[in-house]
Amino acid sequence: MQQIVECVPNFSEGRRQEVIDAIVAAIAAVPGTKVLDVQSDADHNRTVVTFVGEPEAALEGAFQGARQAAALIDLTVHRGEHPRMGATDVIPFIPVRGVSMEECVALARRLGQRIGDELALPVYLYAKAATRPERESLPAVRKGEFEGIRELIGSDPARTPDFGPRQMGPAGATAVGARPFLIAFNVYLNTADVEIAKKIAKTLRFSSGGLRYVQAMGVLVEGQAQVSMNLTDFRQTAMHTVLEMVRREAARYGAAVTRSELVGMLPQQALMDAACWYLQLDGFKPDQVLENRLMS
Amino acid sequence: MQQIVECVPNFSEGRRQEVIDAIVAAIAAVPGTKVLDVQSDADHNRTVVTFVGEPEAALEGAFQGARQAAALIDLTVHRGEHPRMGATDVIPFIPVRGVSMEECVALARRLGQRIGDELALPVYLYAKAATRPERESLPAVRKGEFEGIRELIGSDPARTPDFGPRQMGPAGATAVGARPFLIAFNVYLNTADVEIAKKIAKTLRFSSGGLRYVQAMGVLVEGQAQVSMNLTDFRQTAMHTVLEMVRREAARYGAAVTRSELVGMLPQQALMDAACWYLQLDGFKPDQVLENRLMS
Numbered sequence: 173m174q175q176i177v178e179c180v181p182n183f184s185e186g187r188r189q190e191v192i193d194a195i196v197a198a199i200a201a202v203p204g205t206k207v208l209d210v211q212s213d214a215d216h217n218r219t220v221v222t223f224v225g226e227p228e229a230a231l232e233g234a235f236q237g238a239r240q241a242a243a244l245i246d247l248t249v250h251r252g253e254h255p256r257m258g259a260t261d262v263i264p265f266i267p268v269r270g271v272s273m274e275e276c277v278a279l280a281r282r283l284g285q286r287i288g289d290e291l292a293l294p295v296y297l298y299a300k301a302a303t304r305p306e307r308e309s310l311p312a313v314r315k316g317e318f319e320g321i322r323e324l325i326g327s328d329p330a331r332t333p334d335f336g337p338r339q340m341g342p343a344g345a346t347a348v349g350a351r352p353f354l355i356a357f358n359v360y361l362n363t364a365d366v367e368i369a370k371k372i373a374k375t376l377r378f379s380s381g382g383l384r385y386v387q388a389m390g391v392l393v394e395g396q397a398q399v400s401m402n403l404t405d406f407r408q409t410a411m412h413t414v415l416e417m418v419r420r421e422a423a424r425y426g427a428a429v430t431r432s433e434l435v436g437m438l439p440q441q442a443l444m445d446a447a448c449w450y451l452q453l454d455g456f457k458p459d460q461v462l463e464n465r466l467m468s
Numbered sequence: 469m470q471q472i473v474e475c476v477p478n479f480s481e482g483r484r485q486e487v488i489d490a491i492v493a494a495i496a497a498v499p500g501t502k503v504l505d506v507q508s509d510a511d512h513n514r515t516v517v518t519f520v521g522e523p524e525a526a527l528e529g530a531f532q533g534a535r536q537a538a539a540l541i542d543l544t545v546h547r548g549e550h551p552r553m554g555a556t557d558v559i560p561f562i563p564v565r566g567v568s569m570e571e572c573v574a575l576a577r578r579l580g581q582r583i584g585d586e587l588a589l590p591v592y593l594y595a596k597a598a599t600r601p602e603r604e605s606l607p608a609v610r611k612g613e614f615e616g617i618r619e620l621i622g623s624d625p626a627r628t629p630d631f632g633p634r635q636m637g638p639a640g641a642t643a644v645g646a647r648p649f650l651i652a653f654n655v656y657l658n659t660a661d662v663e664i665a666k667k668i669a670k671t672l673r674f675s676s677g678g679l680r681y682v683q684a685m686g687v688l689v690e691g692q693a694q695v696s697m698n699l700t701d702f703r704q705t706a707m708h709t710v711l712e713m714v715r716r717e718a719a720r721y722g723a724a725v726t727r728s729e730l731v732g733m734l735p736q737q738a739l740m741d742a743a744c745w746y747l748q749l750d751g752f753k754p755d756q757v758l759e760n761r762l763m764s
Contacts, residue, residue, distance in 0.1 A: 176759065208761055224762065268758055359748075415747055431750040437758045440736070443747075447739040450746035451711055452655075454727040462564055462733045463472065465504055466520065 176269040177230040177276060178353065179223055183241050184256045184344075186217040191244045196221060198240040204229030208437070217252025218261070227271060231279050234263050235286055242291050242343035247318045255311070257318045258344030260287075262310060264299060265350045268439045276350035277301045284348040288335025291343070294325060295335040299349035303334055310347055318344045352385075352405040355442060356435035359418050361397040361427045366390055369397035372421040376401065376414065383417065385409035396430070406438075412446045472565040473526040473572060474649065475519055478557045479537045480546050480640075482513040487540045492517060494536035500525030504733070513548025514557070523567060527575050530559050531582055538587050538639035543614045551607070553614045554640030556583075558606060560595060561646045564735045572646035573597045580644040584631025587639070590621060591631040595645035599630055606643055614640045648681075648701040651738060652731035655714050657693040657723045662686055665693035668717040672697065672710065679713065681705035692726070702734075708742045 181199075185191045192212055199221060200207050209222040223233055238260040245259035263283065265276040280301035288295045302308045316324065322340040324331045332338060333345060361369060369390030374380050376399065377388040385405040391398050399418055403409060419429055448456050458464050477495075481487045488508055495517060496503050505518040519529055534556040541555035559579065561572040576597035584591045598604045612620065618636040620627045628634060629641060657665060665686030670676050672695065673684040681701035687694050695714055699705060715725055744752050754760050 176762070178758070206762060208758075224758065411747060429748055431748045433751060434749060434756055437756050437761070440757050440759045443740055443743040443757065446747055447743040451707060451739075451742055452725055452727045453730060455729060460730055460733050461736050461739065462474070462504075462520065463736045465733070466472070466502060 174269065175226050175271045176224055177227050177271050177279065178266040178268050179225075179230045179234050179263065180266065181221050181234055181237050181263045182261045183219045183221070183237070183245065184217065184247065184250050184252065184259055184261050185241070185245050186212045186219050186252065187214050192219050194244060195219070195237050195240045198236040199223055199233045202229055202233040202236055205233040213254075215252070216254035217250065218254045218256065224268065227275060227279055230265060231283050234265075234283055235290075238263065238287055238293075238346060239291055242293060246342040247340075247344040248342050250318070255314055255317055256344075257314050257316075257321050258293070258346045260343075260346045261314075262298070262347040263349070266353050267350075268353060269441065273300055273350060273352070280348045280350045284335045287346055287348065288333070288337075291336075292341070293336050293343055294333035294338065294340060294345040296345060296347045297334045297349055298347045299351040301349040306330075310349075313347050321345060352407065353439055353442075355403040355406050355411070355438050357401045357403055357411060357414065357432065358393075358435065359399045359401070359415065359432045360393070360430045361399070361422055362430045363397050363425075363427045364392070364395050365427075366392040366397050368422070368425045368427050369399050371425065372399050372418055373401075375421050376417060383409045383414065386414060397427070406442045406445070410445050410449065411442055412449045470565065471522050471567045472520055473523050473567055473575065474562040474564050475521075475526045475530050475559065476562065477517050477530055477533050477559045479515045479517070479533070479541065480513065480543065480548065480552045480555055480557050481537070481541050482508040482515050482548065483510050488515050490540060491515070491533050491536045494532040495519055495529040498525055498529040498532055501529040509550075511548070512550035513546065514550045514552065520564065523571060523575055526561060527579050527582075530561075530579055531586075534559065534583055534589075534642060535587055538589060542638040543636075543640040544638050546614070551610055551613050552640075553610050553612075553617050554589070554642045556639075556642045557610075558594070558643040559645070562649050563646075564649060565737065569596055569646060569648070576644045576646045580631045580642075583642055583644065584629070584633075587632075588637070589632050589639055590629035590634065590636060590641040592641060592643045593630045593645055594643045595647040597645040602626075606645075609643050617641060648703065649735055649738075651699040651702050651707070651734050653697045653699055653707060653710065653728065654689075654731065655695045655697070655711065655728045656689070656726045657695070657718055658726045659693050659721075659723045660688070660691050661723075662688040662693045664718070664721045664723050665695050667721065668695050668714055669697075671717050672713060679705045679710065682710060693723075702738045702741070706741050706745065707738055708745045 205225040212219040241259040284295040373388035387402040501521040508515040537555040580591040669684035683698040
């Protein structure tokens, strides 16, 4: 099976189009990368690039993007609403297909080493690639932002980077890591009573005793109550598990699911898992999907 | 989206491995074809090749296979248990992805024309490509087999081919057509009472008043009752529709579905349709599947 890694680097530039274009071009120029999405926000002064490739191409694409960003973005003059600490602020690798989390962690470490050595930038490993528990959280790593970290990096052992120098230049520092694919999954109910959606969300979400890889809130969208969720690891907490629990909770309040929606993209596996569960297809093999034979 | 057509030519040779190899090699040598399966049966003296490609590659692959078969197989000395009328007995085109049935019908007509003109073989269009209602059924087209058709083709207007000469040489005649993808779908029940599976099959199958694109029978497999089905057009009679009806009927007899299985391959679309139905994903677009962006 073809290996696919997704990489979603965030760059601290959302206003100068020529800079954004140069960074995206540097990524796209690496053979085997495919840029799927570029989202720039002027207020945040930040750009999120989504690209995919086989593991080596993803690593090289991320490195070339970071090199270009370091040459073009100066954090000493950067202003924007979104917290940031580097020209390339954060680079997560995300397993999509035929790749394990461990392989993505290894990619993150190799990329961190290269950015530290070749670009001479401080690198903090975060999320699944973190080398210290307190660095699993990106906000914790980025605490103090560029200006705060610049002051502490040389003296505070808690701020010692995993790779690169113990000092910050104008390109700042970069967080490099690996994390599961995040699915944005919204479920609509046949009621305008947002309180029902809020109660369901409370039962579902991890933070109040629910499912481990679910973030949830209840909102009103165009007069319809909606349970709005992020599934932060669909391989462990599956879409069908989540939807069936929403259905059961909704029934408790005399409500029902009218439809659901996925915001953005997701790996084929997430939908295949749902199809196999609902159809009770024990023993199904991915290479029974005809198209999968063509990608292998 | 990448266009994928499946083509499953049947050749009247299941014993001489060098002939089988030469035919498969002729198909595989066409750029853009991918041979997925070759099944030979010595008793039937017949080989079924499954290959895929974009429409033009599928057409060329089928033509090259037919040309090679016509050169190497002599129907005047062919003996086998399976009914047959030609060296290349039948060639169906099957839409898999990004291709309509109408496009496959057009492919069948173009291939029939080429086989008739360039190989000077009689060609009958069948299934969805049939030009007469009585030719929709392959057994009807093949009635009398090689020997019977050879006698009638020059005199009986009902046997006039769609393309090629009104006479049979040693390579016989070929049926060329288009049909939907066939899914072999078996559902197991938590009972050893095969009568329950037979009753469910009777309710499900088209021939006794059930769903239009379902063939079904009840069988006992290793002590477990099974509803064994062919779904002959999953785009019109969906897997989830079929499974939910089996579930409902089973409940009527106090039985339940323990698991189901797919025999062989199927297009991704069939499982996506099930996932979207069960997850109530109205408005889902295929390009939200990350892998689909890479195949486009």
